[in-house]
Amino acid sequence: MIDILFYILSTITLGSAALTLLSKNPIHSALWLVVSFFSLAGHYILLNSQFLGMVHIMVYSGAIMILMLFTIMLMNLNISNEVQKPFVTKLVATVAFCLMGLIILSVVMRGTEIYELQYTTHGKDFQSVQVLGQVLLNDYVLPFEMVAVLLLLAMIGAVLISKKDKTEKTA
Amino acid sequence: MDKTIIIDKAVIIVIVFAITMLMAMYATLAERKIAAWIQDRLGPNRAGKGGILQPLADGLKLFAKEEYEPNTPNKFLFKFGPFLAMTLALMTSAVMPWGDTLHLFGRDIILQAADINVGLLYILAVLSVGVYGIMIGAWASNNKYSLMSGMRAASQMISYEIAMGLSLIGLLLMTQTMSMREIALQQSGMNWNVFYQPVGFLIFLICSFAETNRAPFDLAECEQELIGGFHTEYSSMKMGFYLFAEYANLFISSAIISVLYFGAYNYPGMSWAAENWSANAANIIGIFVLFAKICFFIFVYMWVRWTLPRFRYDQLMNLGWKSLIPLALLNLVVTAVVILLTK
Numbered sequence: 413m414i415d416i417l418f419y420i421l422s423t424i425t426l427g428s429a430a431l432t433l434l435s436k437n438p439i440h441s442a443l444w445l446v447v448s449f450f451s452l453a454g455h456y457i458l459l460n461s462q463f464l465g466m467v468h469i470m471v472y473s474g475a476i477m478i479l480m481l482f483t484i485m486l487m488n489l490n491i492s493n494e495v496q497k498p499f500v501t502k503l504v505a506t507v508a509f510c511l512m513g514l515i516i517l518s519v520v521m522r523g524t525e526i527y528e529l530q531y532t533t534h535g536k537d538f539q540s541v542q543v544l545g546q547v548l549l550n551d552y553v554l555p556f557e558m559v560a561v562l563l564l565l566a567m568i569g570a571v572l573i574s575k576k577d578k579t580e581k582t583a
Numbered sequence: 584m585d586k587t588i589i590i591d592k593a594v595i596i597v598i599v600f601a602i603t604m605l606m607a608m609y610a611t612l613a614e615r616k617i618a619a620w621i622q623d624r625l626g627p628n629r630a631g632k633g634g635i636l637q638p639l640a641d642g643l644k645l646f647a648k649e650e651y652e653p654n655t656p657n658k659f660l661f662k663f664g665p666f667l668a669m670t671l672a673l674m675t676s677a678v679m680p681w682g683d684t685l686h687l688f689g690r691d692i693i694l695q696a697a698d699i700n701v702g703l704l705y706i707l708a709v710l711s712v713g714v715y716g717i718m719i720g721a722w723a724s725n726n727k728y729s730l731m732s733g734m735r736a737a738s739q740m741i742s743y744e745i746a747m748g749l750s751l752i753g754l755l756l757m758t759q760t761m762s763m764r765e766i767a768l769q770q771s772g773m774n775w776n777v778f779y780q781p782v783g784f785l786i787f788l789i790c791s792f793a794e795t796n797r798a799p800f801d802l803a804e805c806e807q808e809l810i811g812g813f814h815t816e817y818s819s820m821k822m823g824f825y826l827f828a829e830y831a832n833l834f835i836s837s838a839i840i841s842v843l844y845f846g847a848y849n850y851p852g853m854s855w856a857a858e859n860w861s862a863n864a865a866n867i868i869g870i871f872v873l874f875a876k877i878c879f880f881i882f883v884y885m886w887v888r889w890t891l892p893r894f895r896y897d898q899l900m901n902l903g904w905k906s907l908i909p910l911a912l913l914n915l916v917v918t919a920v921v922i923l924l925t926k
Contacts, residue, residue, distance in 0.1 A: 439722065443660075446715070466704035474711025475741060478718070482737050485722050485730060540700060541761060 418458060424451040438484050442477065449473045463541050587690065596696050599676050606877075607830035608638040614830075614885050621889040645823035653816040655725035664720020665817065665824035671713045672831040678702040679838055680767045682848045682870040685863055694870070695764055702763035703755065706839060707748055710794055714740040716828065717796075717803065721813035732812035735896070736803035739793055742903040743800075747790035749911035753783040753918045754843060767847035772854070775846040782914045784844045786907055791840060793903070795832045798888035802896055837880035841873060848873040 619626025721733025
């Protein structure tokens with residue numbers, strides 16, 4: 413039963429991810445990405461982490477993708493006014509992507525130690541928000557706060573960049 | 584899995600679906616009647632006794648209208664928009680506890696489609712993606728007015744979601760659980776959350792108005808500026824779906840408010856009724872009490888719509904970002920401190 417669900421979900425995830433890349437229209441791409449995110453949330457729920465699944469839908473499909481669609485719809489992108497990048501840029505982008513893929517692959521291959529943590533054999537309901545909160549705020553409080561500060565910095569940076577220049581206003 | 588559970592859940596889902604549809608149908612009539620009452624008119628009174636058949640007549644009219652399609656390259660997305668709006672409006676009801684456990688045919692029936700651990704998050708997640716139907720339909724209409732309306736709906740949704748989530752975290756600190764069933768059970772007697780979280784409730788209520796695109800925050804369908812808003816290009820039953828989804832949303836969001844803040848199916852004297860009559864009788868009264876609460880909140884929605892003028896766009900954004908979010912944060916901190924001190 414779960415195997416069948418996994419295969420159906422994987423087909424949707426990979427199919428919609430491929431269509432994200434292949435679609436000519438940027439809005440269609442974005443919509444396929446939304447479908448892909450939804451099926452990823454399905455994977456999380458299959459792995460018994462309901463919290464992660466719900467938060468994934470809320471953050472990615474509910475906030476980030478809506479903002480992204482918002483921008484694409486307002487910019488009115490067309491294939492005709494797409495700028496052709498020079499060859500060097502394309503080459504560098506490909507190399508950067510391959511390196512990134514290598515890093516992710518190695519993380520996945522070497523990431524087996526995570527299963528040997530004590531939490532899986534703790535006897536507690538490890539998918540519950542309570543346990544997750546205790547783990548994050550007791551054992552991993554420093555990385556957690558670091559991520560929070562990083563997000564705050566990114567937010568302040570975005571506000572600073574988008575803020576209009578004051579001298580421009582008076583002129 | 585047990586077969587009887589599947590049958591139970593299927594029956595509950597079908598009943599909830601039917602009731603949502605019925606409530607949405609008669610909410611359209613109630614809206615016109617209440618508008619008429621507030622404006623000192625009579626309202627629709629020709630179809631049936633006192634206008635009771637008006638929703639059916641409206642539905643029939645929408646079915647009979649010409650199916651118009653604008654010249655758009657996105658025919659599929661144009662049809663997909665209303666469908667998505669309707670689906671997402673109906674999805675929230677899955678985690679609603681409609682009543683306490685009933686003992687029927689020798690087994691316990693939980694009056695809830697799915698009791699998941701993260702019910703509260705599920706509701707927030709479905710609400711946050713609820714704007715896709717409007718956005719996709721608005722963009723696929725290939726009309727600048729529709730597009731502007733879709734943009735407004737999206738930015739409004741994103742802005743008010745934050746304050747809504749923050750006000751719910753305050754509630755979460757009180758209840759210590761995200762399961763809707765347990766939140767409902769905790770409020771037995773008169774232990775309604777609204778007495779402990781009045782500010783949170785107020786913020787949640789205001790955000791609900793924005794999330795359902797209702798007046799005074801219905802900028803997405805501001806007629807003076809945007810013709811019909813996102814459904815300008817829609818006709819026939821496709822437009823009917825958008826209108827219907829709005830009323831389904833209204834019903835569901837009233838249900839959320841009743842369950843989270845107004846004690847769900849609990850009423851004073853419920854334990855007395857359970858002792859003196861029977862547990863089932865007390866629970867069935869509870870279901871009707873919940874529906875009475877829901878009807879009251881639907882009335883509040885309509886009352887506000889016909890009383891307050893529409894906000895201007897910058898006023899809407901200022902209220903959301905500069906008033907509600909700081910207030911919700913303050914509420915959160917005060918709640919946390921009080922809980923820590925009284926522990």
